[in-house]
Amino acid sequence: MAEEGGSPYHHDHYNNHFKTVDERSEEQRAIDEWLPITSSRTAKWWYSAFHNVTAIVGAGVLGLPYAMAELGWGPGIAILVVSWIVTLYSLWQMVEMHEIVPGGKRFDRYHELGQYAFGEKLGLWIVVPQQLIVEVGVDIVYMITGGQSLRKFHQSVCPNCVDIRLTYFIMIFASVHLVLSQLPSFNSISGVSLAAAVMSLSYSTIAWSASIHKGMQPNVEYGYKSSTTAGTVFNFFSALGSVVFAYGGHNVVMEIQATMPSTSEKPSKGPMLRGVIVAYIIVAVCYLPVALVGYAMFGNDVEENILITLHNPKWLIAMANMFVVVHLIGSYQIYAMPVFDMMETVLVKKLKFRPTWYLRFITRNVYVAFTMFIAITFPFFGGLLGFFGGFAFAPTTYFLPCIIWLCIRKPRAFSLSWLANWVCIVFGVLLTIVGPLGGLRQIILQAKDYKFYL
Incomplete structure (x- = not known):
């Protein structure tokens, strides 16, 4: 050095x-080539498609029938469709802004775009905390869901075995990441990401087709679950947070686009956008059937995770749970990679550590161990979805890209672009306020009977 x-x-x-x-x-240049986000720019458009599917279609899809039960038919369908349109619009804006400055400058990280829009210091303080809350929060939720799915798989294939504590399944899931987190960059996890994207389509299809196979339940009810008005309102808020969580993938979109080659004649936004559109079609194919069929068949009796509601055919549900595990392995890595990039940037550029394999080995394993520890301590899946969904996903997914667009592009007041962005901002701010309220209430209710490390 x-x-x-x-x-x-x-x-x-x-x-x-x-x-x-x-x-x-x-x-x-050597340091940038060592850092995970900027090390390789050889990705093709279909990398964008499966990275985005892996980032967006997470465990949240399995909670959508439960969210529908708390929202009701009309509001539920409306929120799902409006969220699909708003998040596709804000994702398109981010893809457009990746190379908004002429002369070869690229915003390879979300916070770099924020700094360009809001200023050096303020941009960092606005974007980085939210991005970290989302990425670390998602990884914690995925640790819990990965453990739950492994446990469900174990119970399906061996119903007479001794029940093993969730803690141990979370540890098994984490042990996979101790190995995979050593893959250096986004492009090096593309195989894992592709497998995860295929799995998300597979288990979503199993979830709704197995629901149809089971048929509409006798005495199915579609009224609101809670007997009190306050309970109904808070459940509604929590469900909004869960829907937001299901649509969140924007936190890693700049970093995904950073892996694509770009010239002034052929900017990266072309292939990136093609991948994004394919990804969003897959998102619709995964989300709408699961949400609508799951709710139609089970009504209010649907569980937080639709696969837990389904018990038969046993082999199919066991397989679906294993697909979820494989998908979550890929998703965890997609969200962890920008965190690794931030940690390694600070260590190497600010604290002057040498960029070595053992620096990477130690920092990444510490991160995996941290997310595992939090997941084992607080395994409240549904409440966490609502809380993290509203608290951090809504800003970075629904309205922060729109605010940045208004700052950089400065569209004329009351023009179509100006109005569209303000509608998205108002919608997103409302979700940010109400989502965490419902999620926090759910966590408190679940925590009443909870005993640590059981």
Whole structure:
């Protein structure tokens, strides 16, 4: 490592990132090639498709029938469709803004775009905390869901075996990530991500087709679950948070686009957008049948996770749970990669650590162990979906891209673009306020009877 204070390497990473690529020193170039987000720019458009499917279609899809039960038919369908349109629009804006500055500058990370819109310091403080809450929060929820799905698989294939505590299944799920988290960059996890995207389509199809196979339940009810008005309202809020959680994938979209090649004649937004549209068609194919069929067949009796409601055919449900596990393995890695990038950027650029394999080995394993520990301590799946969904996903998915667009593009007041963005902002802010309220209430209710580490 260069020691002299005048080296460009000693400049603050955040103050230096607006320079054009050519002005980087050899040392900076070497570091950028080592960091997971900027190391490789060889991705094809279909990488964008399956990375986005893996990022968006998470465990949230399995909670959609339960969310429908709390929302009711009319509001439920409306929220699902409106969310699909709003999040596709905001995702399109982010893809467009990746190379909004002429001259070869690319915003490879969400916070870099935020800094360009809001200023160096403010941009960092607006984007990074929210992005970290989302990515770390999702990884914790995926640890819990991965453990639950492994446990359900174990119970399906061996109903007479001794029941093993959820804690141990979460540990088994985490042990896979101790290995996979050593894959250096986004492109190196593309195989894992592709498998995860295929699995999400598979288990979504199993969820709704097995629901049809089971048929409409006798005495099925579609009224609101709670007997009190307050309970109904808070459940409604929590369900909104769950829907937001299901649509959140924007936190990693700049980082996914960073892996694509780009020239002034052929910017990366073309292939990226093609992948995004394919991904969103798959999202609709996964979400709507699961939500509507699951709710239609079971009504109010549907569980937080639709696969837990379904018991037969046993082999199919066992297989679906295993598909969920494989998908969550890929999703965990997609959300962990930007966190690894942030940690390694700070360690190497700010704290002057050498970019070595053992630095990566230690930091990434510490992160996996941290998410595992939190997941084992607080395994409240439904409440966490609502809480994290409203608290952090709504800003970064529904309205932060719109605010950045208004700051950078400055559309004329009351023009179509201006109005569309303000509608999205108001809708997103409302979700940010009400989602966490419902989720927090659910966590408190579940925590009453909860005993730690059982």
